[in-house]
Amino acid sequence: MNISIYCFLIVSALMLAIGIYGFLTRRNTLAILISVELILNAADLNFAAFNRLLFPAGQEGYFFTLFSVAISAAETAIAIAVMINIYRNLKNNFVENLDSMKW
Amino acid sequence: MASTIIFYCLAAIILICALLAVTTKRIMRAATYLLFVLFGTAGLYFLMGYTFLGAVQVMVYAGGVVVLYIFALMLTGRKDVKDNEKASIAKKMAAVCASLGAAAILLFVMLTHKFINDGGLLSAPAEPTGEQATSITQIGQMMVDAGHNGYLLPFEAVSVLLLACIVGGLLIARKR
Numbered sequence: 001m002n003i004s005i006y007c008f009l010i011v012s013a014l015m016l017a018i019g020i021y022g023f024l025t026r027r028n029t030l031a032i033l034i035s036v037e038l039i040l041n042a043a044d045l046n047f048a049a050f051n052r053l054l055f056p057a058g059q060e061g062y063f064f065t066l067f068s069v070a071i072s073a074a075e076t077a078i079a080i081a082v083m084i085n086i087y088r089n090l091k092n093n094f095v096e097n098l099d100s101m102k103w
Numbered sequence: 104m105a106s107t108i109i110f111y112c113l114a115a116i117i118l119i120c121a122l123l124a125v126t127t128k129r130i131m132r133a134a135t136y137l138l139f140v141l142f143g144t145a146g147l148y149f150l151m152g153y154t155f156l157g158a159v160q161v162m163v164y165a166g167g168v169v170v171l172y173i174f175a176l177m178l179t180g181r182k183d184v185k186d187n188e189k190a191s192i193a194k195k196m197a198a199v200c201a202s203l204g205a206a207a208i209l210l211f212v213m214l215t216h217k218f219i220n221d222g223g224l225l226s227a228p229a230e231p232t233g234e235q236a237t238s239i240t241q242i243g244q245m246m247v248d249a250g251h252n253g254y255l256l257p258f259e260a261v262s263v264l265l266l267a268c269i270v271g272g273l274l275i276a277r278k279r
Contacts, residue, residue: 011147017209018122020201021201034125038121054219059252
């Protein structure tokens with residue numbers, strides 16, 4: 001068995017491209033957030049793969065991925081709080097309705 | 104050999120579910136497909152021998168973040184406003200061009216770059232051995248170590264960030 005680093009890089013690059021596509025086409029803010037999670041996940045996979053396959057003696061990529069997971073969980077919690085607040089004010093979650101910062 | 108087959112299965116699951124997550128009309132299904140993508144990524148971490156990272160991925164992402172999504176979807180869903188996810192053809196074409204261009208540039212740079220030790224092969228046994236091994240004990244000690252190899256500062260910064268996140272989330276989502 002020999003899995004090259006290129007295999008991991010191709011998977012994460014395609015995941016990032018799919019996330020970008022979703023980010024540009026979705027209209028619901030929650031669906032956009034799901035696309036953002038895909039992009040973040042691709043970056044995490046890259047960090048872990050670089051650490052494991054190029055510098056197996058180090059732990060930098062490992063810890064970067066660990067902290068990245070924690071930070072993306074925090075980001076999701078805040079974003080969902082904002083979206084629930086938006087829903088309370090506008091009664092829907094579509095981005096084209098979010099054209100003013102007024103209450 | 105077995106790990107190669109497992110890798111290709113996981114890669115196929117990840118890519119197909121990611122594609123379905125951004126193209127499906129219903130958001131609840133998109134969240135479910137995202138769950139499968141995150142499980143597949145955890146599987147790749149397990150395959151690399153990073154078992155703790157895979158466990159964190161399953162617990163925090165699959166167990167925490169996706170549940171949060173589901174609850175937010177149920178809180179903001181309405182019967183009379185349907186999931187009108189239809190984007191115009193021109194917008195879809197532009198998005199396809201943008202994402203394909205991004206993928207092409209990334210793949211070109213990555214595949215033509217010469218990595219050290221030829222990109223390295225993930226060879227059997229998948230579990231790193233000797234001084235490369237990252238045991239739970241070692242992770243815990245490095246997490247609270249203020250020395251050269253330690254990650255005490257980011258650890259404390261993340262704890263402050265999570266506290267700020269709790270307070271901010273309550274402040275934003277509370278009823279006025």
